[in-house]
Amino acid sequence: MKVALITGVTGQDGAYLSEFLLKKGYFVHGIKRRSSLFNTDRIDHLYQDQHENNVKFKLHYGDLTDSTNLIRIIQETQPDEIYNLAAMSHVQVSFEMPEYTANADGIGTLRILEAVRILGLSKKTKVYQASTSELYGLVQAVPQSETTPFYPRSPYAVAKMYAYWITVNYREAYGMFACNGILFNHESPLRGETFVTRKITRAACKIALGLQNCLYLGNLSAQRDWGHAKDYIEAMWLILQQEKPEDFVIATGVTTTVREFVKMSFAEIGIDIEFSGKDENEKGVIVGLDVELLSSLSLNADNLYLGTTVVKVDPKYFRPTEVDLLLGDPHKSNTQLGWQPKYDLPALVKDMMLADLQLMKKDEHLKNGGFTTLNYFE
Ligand code: NDP
Ligand code: GDR
Numbered sequence: 001m002k003v004a005l006i007t008g009v010t011g012q013d014g015a016y017l018s019e020f021l022l023k024k025g026y027f028v029h030g031i032k033r034r035s036s037l038f039n040t041d042r043i044d045h046l047y048q049d050q051h052e053n054n055v056k057f058k059l060h061y062g063d064l065t066d067s068t069n070l071i072r073i074i075q076e077t078q079p080d081e082i083y084n085l086a087a088m089s090h091v092q093v094s095f096e097m098p099e100y101t102a103n104a105d106g107i108g109t110l111r112i113l114e115a116v117r118i119l120g121l122s123k124k125t126k127v128y129q130a131s132t133s134e135l136y137g138l139v140q141a142v143p144q145s146e147t148t149p150f151y152p153r154s155p156y157a158v159a160k161m162y163a164y165w166i167t168v169n170y171r172e173a174y175g176m177f178a179c180n181g182i183l184f185n186h187e188s189p190l191r192g193e194t195f196v197t198r199k200i201t202r203a204a205c206k207i208a209l210g211l212q213n214c215l216y217l218g219n220l221s222a223q224r225d226w227g228h229a230k231d232y233i234e235a236m237w238l239i240l241q242q243e244k245p246e247d248f249v250i251a252t253g254v255t256t257t258v259r260e261f262v263k264m265s266f267a268e269i270g271i272d273i274e275f276s277g278k279d280e281n282e283k284g285v286i287v288g289l290d291v292e293l294l295s296s297l298s299l300n301a302d303n304l305y306l307g308t309t310v311v312k313v314d315p316k317y318f319r320p321t322e323v324d325l326l327l328g329d330p331h332k333s334n335t336q337l338g339w340q341p342k343y344d345l346p347a348l349v350k351d352m353m354l355a356d357l358q359l360m361k362k363d364e365h366l367k368n369g370g371f372t373t374l375n376y377f378e
Pocket of ligand 2 (some may be wrong): 004090091092131132133134183184185187194195196197199216217218220222223239246258294318319320323
């Protein structure tokens with residue numbers, strides 16, 4: 001039985017990858033952080049009681065900032081494959097926590113590679129490093145491929161740049177099977193709530209249900225190459241199944257603005273939005289309602305009015321330095337890995353909207369039933 005170790009197992013990708021590897025028959029070890037609240041929501045359905053026989057999924061407390069802890073876990077688990085997905089992954093937050101981001105995202109990767117080397121596992125253990133399209137940063141060329149120069153534009157991207165090169169270096173210096181997947185943005189119903197796509201799909205559903213009035217966003221003109229996380233975790237695995245260790249771009253080859261993502265999300269539930277105004281004064285207004293679609297989703301059109309402003313710009317979401325345009329060239333992964341995404345953008349938006357609609361309806365029922373969040377401090 002193959003053994004995998006996933007750092008960042010409680011995150012979006014960690015959850016999908018765990019499920020995928022368990023289905024493939026792997027024993028999956030995951031590293032989770034100690035937290036004062038439960039932080040395993042995304043993987044609770046995979047939990048196995050450790051007292052049972054035949055357990056194939058095990059969690060270990062750990063942190064990418066703690067070398068001795070990582071060395072012990074890797075020694076104990078003797079993994080065939082390590083997927084290093086743990087990171088402080090929010091670009092805007094990295095401007096507020098640059099030093100921590102460098103430590104966890106940059107040096108954290110070194111700690112994993114060095115643990116493998118120190119433990120004499122260089123020939124046994126393959127390492128996947130979660131590299132990112134944020135490395136391209138300030139546009140040098142489009143579409144961006146494995147040979148496009150990097151120009152990182154945030155503390156997050158700079159930390160990930162170190163991680164990218166230290167992975168390449170350990171491959172070249174010690175002959176390790178260490179690879180970078182340069183993944184473009186990938187989303188899903190499990191996406192963290194403060195990334196722009198999930199923020200939009202949650203807000204669109206809440207607005208339709210009368211639970212929120214307005215969605216505040218930053219740069220609406222940013223363009224991203226958005227894919228589905230379910231497709232992207234499969235690429236991670238394929239990268240480690242190749243004969244030779246190499247780096248791969250994983251992307252759809254289609255780019256879209258944040259503005260368009262907003263329109264698509266609202267349209268999915270029968271609300272047409274039009275944008276007008278410029279920069280900080282741009283706003284999104286309801287210009288059409290598909291009453292049939294709304295009612296087929298059990299949404300009450302009486303909550304919604306033509307002419308209502310439902311999207312506004314709040315400059316607090318602008319970044320000190322922005323990445324304006326990401327568009328990946330997936331040629332190498334399409335041909336060499338045989339990887340093709342199953343979801344296009346409309347299918348991704350639909351998946352996220354349907355999931356969030358269900359979630360928000362639950363909130364609505366709780367609210368209507370008189371249940372509110374308990375406040376222990378009152
Ligand atoms: P998430 O933010 O959803 O998950 C990040 C995971 O890392 C969580 O499990 C988090 O734990 C954990 N983590 C954070 N800091 C530490 C630390 N110091 N030590 C141990 N664990 C830590 O990210 P995604 O799943 O979306 O992304 C996975 C990886 O891929 C990340 O490295 C990200 O930077 C990278 N990436 C993501 C892309 C995307 O579009 N999603 C694109 C390209 C790269 P906790 O749950 O406790 O917070
Ligand atoms: P990104 O994702 O920075 O590309 O990093 P995010 O969804 O945060 O931003 C995408 C674009 O949307 C613009 N934007 C907003 N972003 C957020 N979060 N909130 C807003 O209100 C908002 N309004 C506009 C941003 O300015 C940006 O241009 C993600 C992360 O998963 C990284 O870990 C990963 O490496 C990259 O994708 C590829």
